[in-house]
Amino acid sequence: MSDAAALVTEAVGDSAAEWDLAGWIPHEVVRGLGAKGVLCAEVPARHGGLELSGVDNGELTAHTGALCSSLRSLMTSQGMAAWTIQRFGTRDQHSEYLGQLTGGTLAAVAFSEPGAGSDLSAISTRIERDGDTVVVTGRKTWITAAAYADVVLVFGRFGTDTAVAVVPTTAPGVRVERVPAPLGCRAAGHSTVDLDNVRLPLSSVLSGRGFPLPLLVTTALTYGRLSVAWGSVGMLRACLTEAGRHAGTREQFGSTLAQHQLVARHLAELYVAERTATKMCEDASQSWDARSPDMGAAAVLAKYVASTAAARGAATAVQVLASAGAQDGGVVARAFRDAKLMEIIEGSSEISQLVLAERALLAAQ
Secondary structure: OOOHHHHHHHHHHHOOHHHHHHOOOOOHHHHHHEEEOOOOOOOOOHHOOOOHHHHHHHHHHHHHHHHOOHHHHHHHHHHHHHHHHHOOOOOHHHHHHHHHHHHOOOEEEEOOOOOOOOOOHHHHEEEEOOOOOOOEEEEEEEEEEOOOOOOEEEEEEEOEEEEEEEEEOOOOOOEEEOOOOOOOOOOOOOEEEEEEEEEEHHHHEHHOEEEHHHHHHHHHHHHHHHHHHHHHHHHHHHHHHHHHHHHHHEEEEOOOOOOOOOHHHHHHHHHHHHHHHHHHHHHHHHHHHHOOHHHHHHHHHHHHHHHHHHHHHHHHHHHHHHHHHHOOHHHHHHHHHHHHOOOOOOOOOOHHHHHHHHHHHHHOO
């Protein structure tokens, strides 16, 4: 186990069920991991990060996802924020913001709006320049980690392009309201963020300028999709462990459940799903580390395979555990709810299928 994984294990302990039922992870736990660079572990060491490779960060993400998907969601948000700043920020912004994110400052990334979910071209939030300041106005919905965040990276219209503004949640005009009783990842701090004429220095806009929307969104989402994919692998591993443990010890009709062929089939399907999803994630992370032109498509494929497998695998694990898996807050019950959201966030399964269909057509030419 890596040092970072050991820190996560120690921080979570046996509290994941308690956090899930309460819908909240203690702030000191999240901020403590953030201050050790664990939440955005790919950030270079010169900015206080752990400088993990994509593959190593993926395994850390899977480890976290196996223990607590809500904490993994916060890790995804923090990592996506750091990557967006690395990719589009100036050197001065790198020094300022990345050092904050590896020092305990918590971040969220705000794409979606009431009228812009899968279709992010419909974003209506405005970032308008006014001299050496900008004014940010809009509403963002279902923003993961926003309830914990010190800053929110807000994607919005900037003239004829799109820009990202780093908005402190304490700025006048910012209001964060938690989404009540989400289906899954209950402690991930999903929130609505209202921005009412929030005035900030121009230096709060990454690079101080706009970029084409597809470039901004695809760059950030590629990181997010990889993180969600690895988190789904973690859920599959947790479900496989729980189902195997239960089936190997629970006796019915004079033998363990694992000796009944239909139950053994469930275990085999879980094992195949975990191994397949892991290989897809490793391939995508290797493409990421190589900065391959195909890394975006590889991330979509990994996210689609892993998230759909996690949703099916969690349902299978509940079936194997039966009433023992139906306890709210339990490992497989959490995975059953959490995995469904993985098929939606960072691009729904349907959006992934459309992207993959385009790749199939290109490959056929």
